Amino acid sequence: MSRDDHEPALWTPPLAPAVPRSLCTDCGISRSSTPGDCGTACQFIKPDYAALETRVHGRPRDLAKPDELFFGPFQHMVRASLKPAIPGAQWTGITTRIAEKLLEGGAVTAVLTMAPDAEDKWKPVPVIVTRAEGMAQVRGMRMGYAPLLALLEPVRAAGHTRIAVIGIPCQVHALRALETKLGLEALYVIGTPCSDNTTTANFHEFLALLSDQPETITYLEFRADYHVELRFDDGRTKAVPFLMLPLSDLRPDFFPLTCRTCVDYTNSLADVTVGYMAGSGEQWLVVRNARGAELVALLGDELKTAAPADSGNRVGPVKGFLANTERAAGGLPLRRMPKWLRPVVGWLMPRVGPKGLEFGRARVEMKAVETILHLRREKPRRMKTMIPPHVWTLVAPYGLTPGPGESEWDRGFTPGRSASRSGPTAVRHGPGRWPWR
Numbered sequence: 001m002s003r004d005d006h007e008p009a010l011w012t013p014p015l016a017p018a019v020p021r022s023l024c025t026d027c028g029i030s031r032s033s034t035p036g037d038c039g040t041a042c043q044f045i046k047p048d049y050a051a052l053e054t055r056v057h058g059r060p061r062d063l064a065k066p067d068e069l070f071f072g073p074f075q076h077m078v079r080a081s082l083k084p085a086i087p088g089a090q091w092t093g094i095t096t097r098i099a100e101k102l103l104e105g106g107a108v109t110a111v112l113t114m115a116p117d118a119e120d121k122w123k124p125v126p127v128i129v130t131r132a133e134g135m136a137q138v139r140g141m142r143m144g145y146a147p148l149l150a151l152l153e154p155v156r157a158a159g160h161t162r163i164a165v166i167g168i169p170c171q172v173h174a175l176r177a178l179e180t181k182l183g184l185e186a187l188y189v190i191g192t193p194c195s196d197n198t199t200t201a202n203f204h205e206f207l208a209l210l211s212d213q214p215e216t217i218t219y220l221e222f223r224a225d226y227h228v229e230l231r232f233d234d235g236r237t238k239a240v241p242f243l244m245l246p247l248s249d250l251r252p253d254f255f256p257l258t259c260r261t262c263v264d265y266t267n268s269l270a271d272v273t274v275g276y277m278a279g280s281g282e283q284w285l286v287v288r289n290a291r292g293a294e295l296v297a298l299l300g301d302e303l304k305t306a307a308p309a310d311s312g313n314r315v316g317p318v319k320g321f322l323a324n325t326e327r328a329a330g331g332l333p334l335r336r337m338p339k340w341l342r343p344v345v346g347w348l349m350p351r352v353g354p355k356g357l358e359f360g361r362a363r364v365e366m367k368a369v370e371t372i373l374h375l376r377r378e379k380p381r382r383m384k385t386m387i388p389p390h391v392w393t394l395v396a397p398y399g400l401t402p403g404p405g406e407s408e409w410d411r412g413f414t415p416g417r418s419a420s421r422s423g424p425t426a427v428r429h430g431p432g433r434w435p436w437r
Helices: 035-041 049-057 094-105 132-138 148-157 169-181 200-210 290-297 315-329 342-352 357-378 380-386 389-398
Strands: 076-082 110-116 124-129 162-167 186-191 217-222 227-232 237-241 272-275 283-287 303-306
Touching (some): 035 169, 076 094, 094 110, 094 132, 094 186, 124 148, 200 217, 283 290, 357 380, 357 389
Parallel strands (some): 186 272
Antiparallel strands (some): 076 283, 076 303, 227 237, 272 283
């Protein structure tokens, strides 16, 4: 399809209502003409990452290759920044620029992504972008559920067969599960990491805990230096240490069970993952396959890259997280650090805590711990089908092992075998990121 200059730069078609589902993040498939596809597409029913990774990347994650256990299949990883940075973008705007280049060069004729709601800048609205200049309207972070994949039928009905999708892990999993049915000529998938999401209404409650004028906050980012960066409409900036965040003041249901049991923080089925987690002040790019390499190559000299940092030891933070999560999953109050000690530890964490790739490993292990403990308490019958074998491998060094009926060892993984050179026995993006809660 050739580009129609009379077509709007971006648009949202009418969307059907969501079909009620349990453990649903409203990726959009239930709003399609075939809502029954949820049964095979949903990440929270019976994910088979080994099979999907093999189809998408040519092979599953290799436990003999350092860090694939944690981050999924990849060709290489770098920390990167765009030069010059795109004004108004989250970080420097790498994801935005890749999508612009795809549209400018005609590799795709449409990009499926999120724009801010006209009434609420934090609320995501799924949009189809058909001209590169439209990407300027989707810059920045949104927080909340948005049925991105409900756009798949309208975009194909409009004649687009070469598309790119910018999505979070639960959206990308469903997209990949259905990819062979879509009849697309070309599909590029740009993934952002996602640790936890929540409703936009809940996110406003969080902003209100950070400022007595939350409506003046224009930017929020969780950084790999253990701080949250806030920017305000008068030009002020503020960096809040993770330990000073009011996460313990949030309601128990602030984070839904779906996000507390997500096993794919790093978006392992994307062609390229672009996020903050192991970026050490820059963005972290995980190039997973030839299409991902093609996407990064589009940026040419606009992209500044370096090897990822990797220092510190994640064992202590992960063990502390495990203990707190066990208490929370058991209905007990969290152990709160004394207020007088929080500034001291907040000062220490950026200096002695895990950084770069080790920070990323810590987050992945924390998510694995959280998945098992919360499912064990709230949905024990779902554990056997929802928890991939490699997740048990991640948590085995911390003493978490499957009980009767909690796992199936039929996909080539061995409990307790770790691919990490720095595991505990030897002595880590869009939507939201909530580290160290």
